[in-house]
Amino acid sequence: DAMVIQNPRYQVTQFGKPVTLSCSQTLNHNVMYWYQQKSSQAPKLLFHYYDKDFNNEADTPDNFQSRRPNTSFCFLDIRSPGLGDAAMYLCATSRAQGIAEAFFGQGTRLTVV
């Protein structure tokens, strides 16, 4: 009965090779978030959706893009991964913008070789 599902759990990609991480939800929440978390650090917000309205953080690298084709699915595209992009990527949903709890997936651990 997983509610926010991230695939895959572990992803290995080559330096410079585009990679896509996926997130799906069964909660029918309007809000979705993508976070990047490096070892022993706080999750860093990359992107934020309210329905299809999209907001990226000012310091999110251009190398990162996101798509939300429908309520249930959201994708994170890394166009040319560098070694510094190795991290845990977390997807989360919420039923309302900022006034309700967020539900997180288990994350995708990205390794760049």
Next chain:
Amino acid sequence: SQQGEEDPQALSIQEGENATMNCSYKTSINNLQWYRQNSGRGLVHLILIRSNEREKHSGRLRVTLDTSKKSSSLLITASRAADTASYFCATVRGDSWGKLQFGAGTQVVVTP
């Protein structure tokens, strides 16, 4: 940008003891939330406290919020080994379009 700072960065206690961690933030907020993260896993929501609330309880958790000092604390009473995790505060700024931004976290180790 990171909104919250947490203190301490790490905390080691024995089972049965209480664990207290603090979070400070910089701007006005709509609410503040606490999350737990087990190693290598996603975050789990613990408690949400609104800007007009001063204290909330949930089981063995007690959260306080002092908006005049821009700070919050999380108290875990009678800790258990299963409470070993990282704990993060997250804030939603009033002007932030609902963005949830996390502090640096406190790593808690509870030894049997």
